[in-house]
Amino acid sequence: MELIIALAAVALIAVFFISQYNRLIRLNITVDEAWAQIEVQLKRRADLIPNLVETVKGYAKHEQSTFDAVVTARAKATTASTVADTAAADGMLTQALRGLLAVAEAYPDLKASANFISLQEELATTENKVAFSRQFYNDNVRNLNTAVKTIPSSFFTGIAKVSEREFYEVEDPQDRNVPNVSFN
Amino acid sequence: MQAANRRKTIGLLMGMGALMWVVVYAALTYFGGTGAGIVPIAVGISLISVWGAYYGSDKLVLTMTGAKLIQESDNPKLFDLIQEITIASGLPMPKVAVVIDDAPNAFATGRNPEHALIAFTTGILDVMDRDQLQGVIAHELAHVANRDTLVSAVAATTAGAIAIVSDILARMMFFGGRRDNNNNANPIALLFSLVILILAPLAAVMLKSAISRKRESLADATAVSFTRNPAGLRSALEVLAADSTVVQQRSTAVAHIWIESPLDAKSVSKMFSTHPPIQERIAVLKSMESLG
Numbered sequence: 001m002e003l004i005i006a007l008a009a010v011a012l013i014a015v016f017f018i019s020q021y022n023r024l025i026r027l028n029i030t031v032d033e034a035w036a037q038i039e040v041q042l043k044r045r046a047d048l049i050p051n052l053v054e055t056v057k058g059y060a061k062h063e064q065s066t067f068d069a070v071v072t073a074r075a076k077a078t079t080a081s082t083v084a085d086t087a088a089a090d091g092m093l094t095q096a097l098r099g100l101l102a103v104a105e106a107y108p109d110l111k112a113s114a115n116f117i118s119l120q121e122e123l124a125t126t127e128n129k130v131a132f133s134r135q136f137y138n139d140n141v142r143n144l145n146t147a148v149k150t151i152p153s154s155f156f157t158g159i160a161k162v163s164e165r166e167f168y169e170v171e172d173p174q175d176r177n178v179p180n181v182s183f184n
Numbered sequence: 185m186q187a188a189n190r191r192k193t194i195g196l197l198m199g200m201g202a203l204m205w206v207v208v209y210a211a212l213t214y215f216g217g218t219g220a221g222i223v224p225i226a227v228g229i230s231l232i233s234v235w236g237a238y239y240g241s242d243k244l245v246l247t248m249t250g251a252k253l254i255q256e257s258d259n260p261k262l263f264d265l266i267q268e269i270t271i272a273s274g275l276p277m278p279k280v281a282v283v284i285d286d287a288p289n290a291f292a293t294g295r296n297p298e299h300a301l302i303a304f305t306t307g308i309l310d311v312m313d314r315d316q317l318q319g320v321i322a323h324e325l326a327h328v329a330n331r332d333t334l335v336s337a338v339a340a341t342t343a344g345a346i347a348i349v350s351d352i353l354a355r356m357m358f359f360g361g362r363r364d365n366n367n368n369a370n371p372i373a374l375l376f377s378l379v380i381l382i383l384a385p386l387a388a389v390m391l392k393s394a395i396s397r398k399r400e401s402l403a404d405a406t407a408v409s410f411t412r413n414p415a416g417l418r419s420a421l422e423v424l425a426a427d428s429t430v431v432q433q434r435s436t437a438v439a440h441i442w443i444e445s446p447l448d449a450k451s452v453s454k455m456f457s458t459h460p461p462i463q464e465r466i467a468v469l470k471s472m473e474s475l476g
Binding site for chain 1: 273
């Protein structure tokens with residue numbers, strides 16, 4: 001009888017250890033997958049850009065500085081590797097694309113062209129997909145970081161070789177522009 | 185918001201279990217030993233019918249609603265929108281179907297996220313803009329993420345079993361199946377158990393509807409956690425509320441799966457309604473918007 005109780009206790013503890021360990025591993029893998037999804041969507045957006053730039057160029061030849069900004073931002077975005085670098089490049093590219101679309105507003109022929117309309121729709125959905133994959137990644141990083149910091153899962157981070165991960169924070173220059181408020 | 189809705193669902197499911205237990209107890213009081221034998225049979229019958237439907241839910245619902253599966257090439261824009269929400273929710277891409285019907289409506293089904301199916305009427309695809317449709321898709325995928333097909337299958341099984349038990353017992357009463365060795369039982373207890381057996385199926389249907397209403401509110405809340413845009417779903421619900429056309433099929437069996445109830449709201453009282461009033465849902469989403 002005592003033997004059975006002892007064995008049951010050992011089994012229970014083993015189950016607890018395994019479930020804690022597996023939870024951390026699972027959370028970590030989900031963050032990896034979420035990161036892969038961000039990269040897929042960023043790649044998709046980067047692939048759209050040459051086509052978009054060419055289309056706009058066909059109608060608006062004199063906006064060279066806007067094109068240059070997009071091309072530079074795209075080059076940076078495709079070479080970035082760390083979370084922080086990717087996020088910064090992503091923010092710059094979003095900004096540059098916004099400029100490009102603003103240019104397009106001034107050319108009615110361009111706005112009416114079928115090619116541009118379909119590119120615009122594709123860019124809109126890709127921007128949404130980038131934003132959603134970012135949101136999904138950050139949600140999962142938050143879950144992982146909470147597990148890494150809270151008891152009891154925090155005891156298992158060493159064995160599972162899981163540590164806190166970095167949030168994906170987009171540096172949107174426009175968000176930095178705090179409106180000037182003066183109190184006279 | 186989501187946690188509160190989940191707790192209420194669990195409470196209601198427990199209420200369903202308690203109701204089942206009361207019915208069994210009443211049956212035992214009234215019939216003695218013979219009553220007990222019926223319960224496993226009733227649960228068995230109900231289980232087979234409902235779980236058959238649960239496993240084949242995607243195919244079954246397709247036949248019952250006349251929805252046709254479509255491919256990405258048929259409507260790339262719709263697929264783009266659905267992909268956006270699968271990315272936001274981390275769910276796999278569901279099967280997509282279209283019902284040819286002018287009434288704007290949509291539904292989701294499938295026993296797990298891998299077998300999910302979401303369907304739209306041609307009406308909803310015509311009238312809604314991008315943000316509204318995104319809200320609707322998020323609501324439907326929220327049902328998938330919350331495993332509402334499973335929840336409603338559990339609710340339907342229990343409600344069905346209670347109905348079968350009461351039905352069989354009512355017949356037995358009619359044919360005088362009551363045992364003589366129970367004659368010394370308290371007549372008040374006998375009368376009481378009789379009343380319980382008659383009222384139980386009604387209570388079961390009410391509980392089932394209450395569970396369905398809670399799942400709708402939960403799906404609205406989960407949808408907002410996917411899109412972070414309560415305004416999209418809110419204006420979609422406003423479009424649905426303003427629209428008076430109703431999907432051309434009034435099968436009560438599948439009423440609970442649509443985003444807007446296809447049953448004429450006026451003919452069903454709130455107790456038996458499978459959906460919370462649409463104005464209430466709009467008000468909740470508006471309060472989320474003001475939270476930013």
